[in-house]
Amino acid sequence: MTVSNPIRENTSISFLSNVCRRIFAAYARRCTTAIGAMAAAVFWAMLVAPPADADGKTTVCVLVPHFKDEYWLSVGYGLEQEASQHDIALLFFEAGGYQSLAEQIAQLDDCAKRGVDAILLGAVSSDHPELLATIHAISGKLPVFGLVNELLSNDLSGRIGVDWQEMGLVLGSYLAEIHPAGTAVQKAVLISGPAESGWVGPLERGLRLGLAQSSIEILEVFRADTGLRQQLSAVEEAFSAHPDAELLIGSAPAVEAAIGLIRATNRQTGVGLVSTYISHTIKRAVMNGRVLAVPFDDPRQQGVLAIRQMLRFLEQGQSAGFEGPEILLINGTNNRIGSIILSPADYFPIIQ
Template sequence: MRTIVGACLAIGIGLSIGQPAEAAKTRSLFCVLVPHFKDEYWLSVGFGLEQEAARQGVELLFFEAGGYRARAAQIAQLDICVARGVDAILIGAVTSDHPDLMDAVSQAAQDIPVFGLINELHATGLHGSIGVDWQDMGFVLGDHLRVLHPAGSAPRTAVFLNGPEEAGWTGPLEIGLRDGLAGSAVTVLEVFRADTGLRQQLALTETALERHPDVNYLIGNAPAIEAAIGLLANRPDAERPLLLATYVNHTIKRSLMNGNVLAASFDDPILQARMSIRQAVSATTPGQRPIGPEVVLLTNSDDNLGQVGISPAEYFPSLQ
């Protein structure tokens, strides 16, 4: 694999990166399975994986399923990894609990250590898992709005553009958002769901704005907020809702810095990726509880947004 030059800074986290593993006679080979790279978020994950793999003397094979509804493709990719006899499999699952994928993961884990990557995964036999609690990702946004608009203040409205129901993070995200909004003057008028490709989220955002043209806040995943920025730029005379993102990618970081986005949840995908490689290199016994960095809230008034770690603009992993 190619060597990555440079480093991404993480904020709010105090985790050291450790020293590279001593060179072994044979380099370890890990499979990495992700839902898709249509969302720039997963590019930051891939970059962090390659950074730490280079430090640890690990070679990576990247597989992209194609979306959160590409369950059969991800199962086939698992089979390929098992047949290759890799040393570990890191899987960003397209679903947290569908029995077909759970069975495939459990079967693979009988032969090769399997580690959950970012997304929640309920399969048995996992050797470990890295990820944040997506209820926290929703809660920090809801709580931010609660502070801005406490109960008894002027009523405000919001729509929520979520990912697909199949994805393991979308349900906890909505629960956390509603928990954070408890005791506020903000009402969620409607929840919309679709895969997190830009095309699907663009259609979703258009529908949301057509149904609720006077909404005060649009809360959504990164591609949905990207779509909203473009749509609202073409409506200069219309009432513009304020935008909040449920996670950070390249566009969301730029939009926080230029003021187009009010706030976003940040789970440091590069750091999570580094942690995943270190876990897979060092884990000797299965059954570790999921671990991950602290979720923090970023706002467009923060003065350290330039230090938020994401992958370089030109980065894209080599896929199998």
């Protein structure tokens, strides 16, 4: 959902956090090597790829929607931290966004052909028939584990994540405490991810359930892929459609975009900001009081738990269930923010 707005040329890059600047730089470096990569691919296609574990290491494919969202950097860091303790080689792939279903399916097939020991899948869709069919076919050859995002497949050997409905419920319940039913109405907009992603639907259901006994009215929901640029477009559209909004509830990139947009334009300065999940930028914004609250599902620890769950399966041969960290509500007054550990500022995984 993109709208024309003359403000963007002055704001879309200037307020990026250091982490997001590094993310864009990493993508730019990859683009400059595209021609060489294409030539190498042609040459590689003429050969037979060697087994992924030719050196005896356990080798694992990690597939994620993208690393344009800081949240996934912390997941990747947790994966690498734990993998290094067990001499596990990780091969990182990103689909390019939540609309890149065909690319993620191709990456699944590629990983199966490489002869890896397991696949950790941060799915771009929770229930698309083609994705589920691919998982079904591959799971007969090697284990596939769900990573972070909801994935409605009966063929998984395990799944690490949290209940995204509970994420929304924790946040909505907290906001209901601040703005209980019967108090002055608070007009809100919700900026979320694309509908096809596995976390958006459950998150919104939980949020609305938590807000049921509040005075908060969600005027409209705006959706976009969770890259910063796309979420900025959604924020601009929301502010244009609802200039009287008093509260913006949004994904981490949406809230970061809103902070920068407000700073650059000096408009909507009184809007309260609430994030639906954590990132480096959101952590800093909670600490300085710009963001009111965020539910914390410890993305770094989810990466650690995913490696441990996978190892238990490879060593014991028993499928695991659904595991994940406890969800905590973080704000500027409950003394939890200091204990949050995310990926280092200079971390970015090597992507295949």
